[in-house]
Amino acid sequence: EDKVVQSPLSLVVHEGDTVTLNCSYEVTNFRSLLWYKQEKKAPTFLFMLTSSGIEKKSGRLSSILDKKELFSILNITATQTGDSAIYLCAVVNDSWGKLQFGAGTQVVVTP
């Protein structure tokens, strides 16, 4: 059975800290892995990763995929209170783009 597992489930950090979120997966026909940030209701797209070892960066956020060990990490450096959210990892494992989501990691950044 396909699965996507995120860890930790939640964490609390102080502003300025660095956080690392993990996403491991076991799926057939892997195509890509996506990270989303969810505040309030609708997730917003962060990264899509398809190739191993190539880091994607956007400001203080970065992510990398390891297709051999079947995991991805999302790093947030110099965290700010606005980074508080649930971060969702999802894997695309078929040609129609069907995503399978992990349960998410709740990040709380305290002032």
Added chain:
Amino acid sequence: DTAVSQTPKYLVTQMGNDKSIKCEQNLGHDTMYWYKQDSKKFLKIMFSYNNKELIINETVPNRFSPKSPDKAHLNLHINSLELGDSAVYFCASSPPRGGLFFGPGTRLTVL
């Protein structure tokens, strides 16, 4: 604005009623989805349409019926609403290259 839009954003109704949620995307994507997010923040795919054709139909009660009048619209009709249907329902669309663009979500509360 190019986006995925859903109406209504909030829906409060009594058990046993029938309701519909509408979704429209002007991104020109061929594929659209309905996801259900439960109280634990876990997103599950319900349906996927590609160019008006149903391609994914997960294990969803047949009280839920999607309808796609054209590739820019995917509506969700729910008959005989039950308490357990209370959740946030997200519409999404995706381009061929992958990634998901979510609507703002519809929070359904069944009393």
